[in-house]
Amino acid sequence: MTNAFNFVSEIHGNVDLVTLRRPQSAETVTSASNSTGMISDSEICQKLRHNDESALRFLMDRHGAMVLRLAMNVLSDRQEAEDVAQEVFLSVWNNRASWIEGQARFSTWIHRVAINKAIDKRRQRRSRPEASEIIASLIESEETGLSQTEQESSLVQLELSEKLAGEIGRLPQTQARALRLYYFDAQDVVMIAEQMETTEQAVRSLLKRGRQALRARLLKQKKTSADDAFEIRGNPSAIRASR
């Protein structure tokens, strides 16, 4: 999709500029680019219909900031909003032949496309399994009962990540592979399904069972630690032995 164009988002202070850079360009709308407002969107769309790539750049200059702003308001995530802006303008380019003047103002149409794509992306984000929540709760359960200074906490986090990786390694092979791809390689369910040559449903099932097994292991370890601590607290010789 990005073979034809290379979209670059540049931020200059509070002004967002989404620009299009092409390896080879014929700036046929150069004069228009220097006089925003002198030429209507309809005229630009006419040029777009004739495969004039500079017309797309002009539309991006004119509407890019608003598209990005709408996406930001829906997503509150700069990277995702920029992805949406890119998708919106690619959609404009890919549908240039089917754009019919008079159905709706171009600005109205592109704003609606931006809002819908941003909502779709927000919902895709939500449909991911609760990766961060699981990791956080695993870490939290591990941290319970530990006393550490803030200076030590980053080291503890690192140790916990290694511990988590170690625990995953003890799971059945397919569950472990799915969890590693998901948590450590940041791949989504679709990508994992492709890699493992299985269905998305199967991957979700593997992730679910893997997380349940991890939780069970960590709870068991936590209980063992608590039992050990109780024995040490109640037995002076054990305290001495532990030192």
Added chain:
Amino acid sequence: MTLSKFEEILRRFGPVVDLWPAELTEQALDLLQVSTAAQDLFTRASTLRPHTGQAGAEFLDETDFRNSKAVH
């Protein structure tokens, strides 16, 4: 969700979806996805108030919001 309820959310909380009440967000997004009127309201609100990343009501009062309708 009705358009008037959506309008009230925009008026009270502004166009940053993360600042909307969690229990209303999905219904509001459902409407925003299908209603061109809701999309126009959202666009107008966004025109006036860029994303600031700050919590709190985006629109100071009713007048502020109503005036926003005349801008776009």
